[in-house]
Amino acid sequence: MKITPRSGNGVGYDNSKSVSIYLSVNQAVVLSQALSMLREKIRNNQACNIGCTNNKKLANVVFESIPDSSGLAKITCTINTFANGAIAKTATIDFKNDEYIVQDFDANTMNHTTVNMSDVPVVLIQNLLNEYVKAMTGAAAYGVHYCVGQYKYDKRKIKDALLAGGHKQLGNSQQQNNNSIFNQDKGSSNEFVSTNDSFDEFFD
Known part of the structure; x- marks a missing residue:
């Protein structure tokens, strides 16, 4: 005071x-x-x-x-x-x-x-x-700490899942049907995979 x-x-x-x-x-x-x-x-x-x-x-x-x-x-x-x-x-x-x-x-x-x-x-x-x-x-402080901590944990899980999915799609793209609507007049399916392996642009 x-x-x-x-x-x-x-x-x-x-x-x-x-x-x-x-x-x-x-x-x-x-x-x-x-x-x-x-x-x-x-x-x-x-x-x-x-x-x-x-x-x-x-x-x-x-x-x-x-x-x-x-x-x-x-x-x-x-x-x-x-x-x-x-x-x-x-x-x-x-x-x-x-x-x-x-x-x-x-x-x-x-x-x-x-x-x-x-x-x-x-x-x-x-x-x-x-x-x-x-x-x-304690109650309010714990709530803030838990929410921030949980957000960081969930953020890492989503980031890892997207990164793993991106590599999987990139590896299998050559085996997919070239007539896929996603590949028609679009060139390589790589266009649909982030070129930034960290995916930081989605999580900053």
Whole structure:
């Protein structure tokens, strides 16, 4: 995870002040569970400060939610890095909290009620963490490895079969009936056999 503050003039970002934290699969699971706890606090309109450290305890990421009187939650995410027992660098991002669900909409009067969805940014980050965990815990990686490996194996089998068939056709062509429709006005049957023994043009 990485937070990069905007430049002082508000245009672009200042990469020199960016702060990152690298999470292992285990720490990604921990943070995802922490975000579930955060979302519960947001739904109950309660303040919350929660997060996790990385494996080497050299950085942490903290999410904070502070409810206001309207029921919206101000949510921030802060990444801190440590050196010599103190914070060396820090960066914070404020999330938008203006998403809501519309209920009981009346087309005649335009009246409706809303349900605040302040935790949308948290949901998106949690989904990203969960996808990262799924990708790194074997199933997706194995699927990609198997498909690529199987393709290369099948490719070799087809290539060998075509190459063997090409040589066989070339060897038997002189014994075949010259009246074959494939040979009429076509010259030698060699025209129907690839001149490239590797067949690479079909498999690159």
